[in-house]
Structures are given as structure tokens and as C-alpha cells.
């Protein structure tokens with residue numbers, strides 16, 4: 001079987017040294033490095049970090065012929081064992097890239113492991129050589145010689161590798177062994193109830209899916225605690241989380257991290273094993289267009305806020321605050337009027353993962369709108385005696401547990417089985433830029449959205465003070481500031497002759513006069529000072545607040561409690 005031998009013994013060089021050993025069965029071979037990693041839909045061109053590629057056989061160098069940006073062919077002189085040697089620079093600390101420093105090593109193996117043509121479904125052996133005092137954390141079965149075995153190439157590159165002198169902790173979920181390993185902190189040591197709460201969240205995921213035990217027979221949590229980071233990547237037997245120290249220190253920090261834990265753990269089912277048909281099997285060499293990421297990520301994002309509550313950890317008021325914040329963020333996204341949810345899923349590779357200062361005007365995240373749609377579907381189905389948990393469990397049994405990928409049609413059928421009108425409605429909500437009917441859904445559980453207006457006239461800019469300059473960071477399409485001629489990156493100098501140095505200065509000056517009066521803006525682009533009229537309008541919505549409707553019938557309290565508990569009706 002192919003053997004991937006990795007050396008991390010010179011961490012100060014940030015260079016991962018790789019030897020891929022193999023007993024070839026034929027003389028014409030192709031090697032290729034994945035272009036992306038499942039769960040993160042962007043062509044990452046991992047090959048850009050590769051250097052010193054060399055193929056050796058019987059102590060001789062064998063020529064490689066490049067056939068693509070990340071693939072090579074070789075004509076072997078014989079069927080002797082071969083070794084492919086290369087180095088990879090590992091400077092990028094994210095959950096889907098490689099990071100090697102004197103403090104630790106983290107490898108996303110999609111960025112490291114070369115696929116040998118014809119060996120995709122063969123077992124692969126993995127071995128690591130580490131600096132003195134480092135421990136390996138690898139979620140694969142370990143062999144007596146210290147190496148690990150994956151069932152095939154897919155499982156190999158679905159394996160994150162963490163290594164370092166880190167603390168780690170064992171616990172179990174419904175009898176299944178779990179480990180928690182952390183770089184940059186040690187939550188189980190700092191917080192006596194941390195692991196017990198993680199276990200409760202994991203059990204709540206099992207209950208939601210209607211199963212006794214987790215879908216994996218062992219599981220590893222890796223947490224990278226950084227200053228300001230945030231992220232997570234799901235795997236079949238593990239997850240890698242990144243969370244900021246500053247965020248964790250906030251009053252809601254622990255709750256947000258538990259939601260991230262819930263999100264990635266639910267992916268054990270939704271997206272890893274209950275998977276879009278387009279990802280069965282994965283095509284690592286190209287972008288794979290999928291219309292159903294709203295289900296994979298939106299449903300997961302929606303329930304991740306409810307799961308810590310269903311686990312008995314967070315209060316109803318906290319869940320409503322979090323759901324309200326997301327609904328508000330959605331309703332304040334201008335891009336929801338431009339991009340449909342279906343298009344958002346299909347365009348993940350070129351939009352969501354490449355978002356910039358212009359994106360908010362023309363795109364809507366399938367995480368965010370997908371969560372809004374999941375909420376509407378859940379409440380609508382509950383009104384009719386079923387609910388999202390019922391649909392999730394049915395899909396798990398019909399597709400996930402059976403290893404069948406689902407299509408968009410399968411999803412629509414699964415929902416419309418409980419509500420025939422959804423066959424048309426769901427398609428409409430996916431294909432149009434209309435908002436799903438939120439008010440109606442929320443009324444069923446005695447809730448309403450209340451708007452809070454901003455307290456200054458609106459011009460539609462977002463400003464940021466940068467090195468003494470006040471710069472336009474974002475601009476709403478068709479807003480007064482865009483009509484005035486501003487673009488992202490322009491520097492503001494003064495409004496009506498008053499110097500602007502901060503966003504607060506700008507707000508204060510806007511408030512000085514009533515909306516619709518012409519103001520004079522002085523600004524700079526490309527080294528030239530310019531002057532434009534600016535005509536602010538009425539204050540816009542600052543945010544939406546999700547609150548109990550005082551006029552709701554008392555019966556809604558019971559519906560609300562069952563809903564927030566993710567209980568089956």
C-alpha cells in the first residue's frame with residue numbers, strides 16, 4: 001500500500017518533508033495533489049507550497065512530466081519500489097491549510113498527500129517523525145509500529161494531523177471514546193465543566209438525528225486557540241476548530257464556542273455521511289457545483305444555536321438573542337435581493353469563499369439565508385405536527401445511513417412529504433430573492449421582530465479609521481454615498497467643512513442637520529482632493545430584535561419550548 005511518511009523535525013524552517021513510498025503495479029503512473037479539501041469550497045492550489053519534487057527508484061532519479069498545475073506523469077524503468085520526495089512550506093494557520101512552527105504542527109492532508117493513480121481506494125499508511133517532546137494527534141487507528149492506517153485515499157486526506165507538546169483529554173459520548181486536544185490553551189483544565197458540556201452537546205446531536213450513538217466509533221476534537229481567529233472544518237472522525245482568545249473572554253464566548261462544537265459535530269451526519277450526491281465520490285481536481293449547500297450548512301447553522309439549549313446548557317433568552325442577531329444580519333443584507341439561495345450554493349467556489357468589500361451588495365451567504373429558511377421550514381412543519389428533526393431523521397435513514405448521496409429533488413420530496421405545498425414553495429424560496437415568510441413562522445411560537453432605527457440620517461457607507469485616514473470600507477448600492485460618487489477605499493476629509501477623523505465624527509456631523517438637505521463632502525481618491533454634494537435620507541434600520549409578542553396566546557409558550565428543545569412533536 002502507499003506509505004506517506006512525513007517529517008516535521010525542522011519546525012523553525014516551516015518546511016514539511018514528505019516521502020511517498022509505493023510498490024508500483026505498472027510502469028506508467030500519474031501523481032496528483034488535491035486542489036481543494038471537502039468542507040471548504042475553494043480551489044486552494046495547495047501545489048503553490050510544493051517544492052523540490054523528485055521521483056526516485058532503485059537509487060535513480062526518474063523524470064516527471066507535468067500534465068497539469070498539480071499533476072505529473074512518470075514512465076518507470078521497472079517495477080521496483082518508488083519514492084516520491086517533496087517539501088511543503090507550511091505558513092498558513094487555518095483549519096484547511098498547513099501550519100508548522102516551533103510551537104506546533106498542523107497538517108490538512110489534502111494539502112500534503114499526493115494521489116497515485118489507481119490507488120485511490122487502496123489502504124494508505126501514514127507515519128510521522130516529530131521533534132523531541134511532541135505528541136501526535138491523528139484520528140485513525142494506530143498500528144503497533146506507531147503508524148496509522150486509512151481505509152483509502154479519501155480517508156487519508158480527511159485526516160487532520162495535529163502535533164505538539166499539547167495537553168489532551170479523554171471522555172466518552174454514549175460509550176464512544178472521544179479526545180479533546182488544544183493548542184494555545186487548555187479549556188478542560190480552565191473550565192471544570194467544559195468536557196461534560198461538550199459531551200451533552202454531542203448527545204443532543206445524537207438525539208436530534210434519532211440515534212443512540214455517534215456516527216463515528218472514535219472522535220477527536222482539535223482546537224486552535226488564536227488571538228482573533230474563527231473557523232471549523234468537519235471530518236468523518238474529527239473536527240478542527242479555531243476560536244479567538246478575545247472572543248472566548250466575552251460574556252457569550254463560551255456559548256459561541258459550544259455552538260461551533262455543535263455545528264461541526266452535527267456534520268458527522270449532515271454533510272459528511274448525509275452528503276450531496278455531487279460529492280459522492282469527491283472530485284479533488286476541480287470545483288464541484290452543488291445546489292444544496294443551503295441544506296448542508298444552513299440547516300446545521302440553524303440548529304447549532306439550538307443544540308446547546310437542547311443540551312440544557314443555555315437559556316431560552318440566550319437562544320432568542322442569538323437567533324435574533326442572525327435574523328437581523330439577514331434582513332440587513334442588501335445582497336439577498338440579488339442572489340437566490342440556490343445560486344449562492346452553486347456559486348460558493350467563486351463568491352462566498354472569495355468575499356470582499358463589494359460582496360454584501362450582490363451575494364447572500366447560504367449559511368445565513370439557509371439558516372433563515374431552515375427556521376421557517378421547522379416552524380411551518382411544527383405547525384402541521386412534524387418538524388425539521390423528523391425530516392432530518394428520515395433523510396438520515398433513507399440516504400445518510402445507506403451511503404446514498406441526496407439530490408435537490410430528494411430534499412424537496414423529504415420536506416413536501418409532510419407538507420405538500422412545500423413542493424412548490426420550497427422551489428420558489430430557493431430560486432427567488434424573496435424572503436421566506438418569517439413573521440408568519442415566528443407568530444406560531446409567539447415571537448415577533450421589532451425594528452430599531454438608527455439615530456443618524458442614512459448615507460449607506462461603512463467607515464474605518466486607517467493610519468490617520470478615514471476610509472470607506474463598504475458602500476451600499478444606490479445609497480446616497482454611492483450617488484455622491486464615492487467608491488470603496490476613498491478617504492473622507494470633511495463634511496460641511498468639519499474635519500472627519502473617525503466613524504463617530506461622521507455620525508455626529510450627519511446628525512447636525514435633517515435628512516434630505518444637501519451637504520458638502522470633501523474627500524480624496526488617488527491623491528486628488530474632490531468635493532461632492534451628499535444628500536442623506538431618513539435613518540435606516542439599525543437592527544432587528546427578536547422578542548416575545550405580548551399579544552401572543554399563552555399556548556405559544558409551550559410550542560416555543562418544544563421548538564427550542566428540538567423536540568419531535
Ligand SMILES: [Zn+2]
Pocket residue numbers: 263267296297300
Ligand atoms: Zn459547517
